[in-house]
Amino acid sequence: MEITKKNFEEHLDNITKDLKKCCFVGFDAEFTAMLTGETFKHRLFDNNEVRYNRLKTAVGKMIMTQVGLTLFQYNRDRDVYEATGYTFHLCPQSFGDIDQSFIFQASTLKFLCRHDFNFNKFTYEGLPYLSKAEEECVRRQLKDKTLFNNLSRMTDMHDEKQVQEYCSRVSKWLTLTAEERMYLDVENPVMRYIVHNEVRTRFPNVLTTDSLGNSQKILVYRDKYVEGANAAPAAILEENLMNHLLGFSQIIYLLAASGKPIVGHNIFLDIVLLHNQFIGPLPKHYATFKKNIHDMFPKIYDTKYISSEMSKKLSYHEVWKSNALQDLYEFFSEGKCKKLQNGVNFIQVSRPFNVKQSYHEAGWDSYCSGYCFIRLGHWAACENRGKYRPVGPTETIASLAPFANKVNVIRGAIPYMNLIGNDPPSHRPELLHVRSLAERVINVGKIAAVLAGFGSVDVKPYGSRTALIAANSKSSADRILKRFKDSKEYKISTYNSYKHSTAGRMAIWSGALLTGSLVLYLLHKKVKVLI
Known part of the structure; x- marks a missing residue:
């Protein structure tokens, strides 16, 4: 169901009742801009703090134009999940000294047009909203x-x-x-x-x-x-x-107060925008951002991260072709998961989706995220039990507890963002150090092109004649080291901070000078004693 400012008050009570009865909420959002270009490129070098710092300076002019929520209730008598979907259309507002603003990138406009985005509904019927900071100002x-x-x-x-x-x-x-x-x-x-x-x-x-x-x-x-x-x-x-004035913010507050698990797919950017749009300006420190999100939504699940981990239990021929939301949903909905061919719960929608429903529409994507969450949870529960049989929502959610509050990170040094503690260590191989032997000034683009055949790698300058290489896997790093072992163009070795960094080299030379001076002093002293 589409919710705009024309019918929001009419349906608010029903949304509240559905939220109270549901066992978890599927979530998705569509934005006014896509982060493209070199500044926002996902790099294998990045830890999550670096990634957050890049995003926080760019998302200030981005907004969510649609938020999809699908409320999944469980009918115990029929052993069926009933999904009630809502697509909320949002639009910034001007009120007093509050004048919310945003940008539309041309590339985003093209993308939204391709997916039949309704710009009139956005501008004329979009729900207003306030962040907590803006609300406090008005009150x-x-x-x-x-x-x-x-x-x-x-x-x-x-x-x-x-x-x-x-x-x-x-x-x-x-x-x-x-x-x-x-x-x-x-x-x-x-x-x-x-x-x-x-x-x-x-x-x-x-x-x-x-x-x-x-x-x-x-x-x-x-x-x-x-x-x-x-x-x-x-x-x-x-x-x-x-x-x-609060408009859709009332729904955000209801979600927070309910404590119900929030399920999305690849939601790193979603939660950054969620903070900026409904909590307040993004904090300076990454740790503060994580705490603020966790305080508001204590149970968040990311099916992108869950599916990445669960795929390790499947053979090459069993696994989905990718864990993009569409591929993952079709893998489960078309019965391609052999482990779930018997005893799975039926999932039905309380209201049929529009015949023109498509991916990248927030309501539909929120349903797909919740659907995949149920199937992944059923699979995990049966793996824990050692046999495949019908599973209720309590056991489904409990089986996915190890994945709670872990948000997928695309192509970074760290596999996920941990909302309730320290992030995990890097899961990438050690960095490689490359020194140009044939050129006085290293050409990073040329090196990246040369290494393209070794899998996913990133290269960044480290000095006038040197650069660092981040490889996606240990096998890629090993093949690079083997291939350039005797190269006359580049010397590539495993990066060592003491050996390759300026500070490290200074420390080594300082140590060597200190040791040499001490040896000379002792020799001089010994000579004087002999005389």
Whole structure:
């Protein structure tokens, strides 16, 4: 189901109920930009802190345009998982001194067009949102009684004319008629809050309240003390305003409060954006970022990382062709996993997906992530049991506990981000050091081209005539060392910080000089004694 600002309030209660009943939540997001170019290239040299530092300076102008949530409930009587999917359309908002911004890369526009992204739905119907930091700013202004003044001061000409028009209608009604009440039809929730306050300020003897039959209408009474009517309390007006401004952030808070496991696929960038968009600006320190995410969502699973580890249990002929989400989903949904041909739980959707549903649509991808999570968990549980049989959600999730809070890292020195502790050590082979023998200035691009046939490798400059090589596997590193053992162009050896770094060489030379000086001193002293 697609959720926009037009139907959000209508479905909020159902979403809340579905969330309470579900056993875990499939998650996916679509963005306004793709991180391309040399700056964002995934390098085998990178540890996770380096990768995070690169991202945090770039994602400030990126936003999630869609968030997909699929809530998986388990029907014990039928032994069936029931999936309820939602696609939330988001759009940044301008309010007071909050003016959210973003960028659209041309390459991203092309990608989104290829996948039939609805730009009108994004701009006209997208849900607003606030980060916790932005929410605190608005609530502080409400508490200090400065918000209305700030809004009045920062209202643009169009909105100012609208406010003036509403007040003119009230003035004419008071002057030219004897009617006891009138209605103002104010569709925009922010404008409704402004009009309530402006009318009360300009006409202190009237009473304003929200119409019971239509939340978009403001009911104005001529007599402030009219019997049977009460002015809408300021606290209610403020809370209505806050609920509108929070928009999709309310769903994020419900997810956090539920403590339900969040399941995504390859979600490193997703959680970085999740922090920036719904918690606040990305912190300076990587460790703080991890803590903030874990505090909000204590149970996160990444099916990209889980499938990478689980694939080690399969033979070459059994394994999926890749663990990209589409390939992984089709591997399980088409019954290609021989280990799960008997006794698997049926997974059904509570509402059929749109016939045009496709990958890279957040709702569908969130469903696929949850689907793969169930199948991977079933497989892991049966491996633990030693036999294949039906498995419930408790055992499924328990069997995947070793993978909890471990987020896949694409082509880096570290295999995953650990959200609840120190990251693991590098799983790559030791770096190689290359020295050019034939050229005075080393050509990194040329070396990378020469080494391309040895598998996945990265090369970076290390000096005027030297560079470092990071290989994807030990076999690749060994083949490189063997091939260039007697090369007249390049001398390649295993990197040694003492031997190859400037600081290391200085330490060695300093040690040698110190040792030499000490030997000379002792010899001199011995000679003097003999004399």
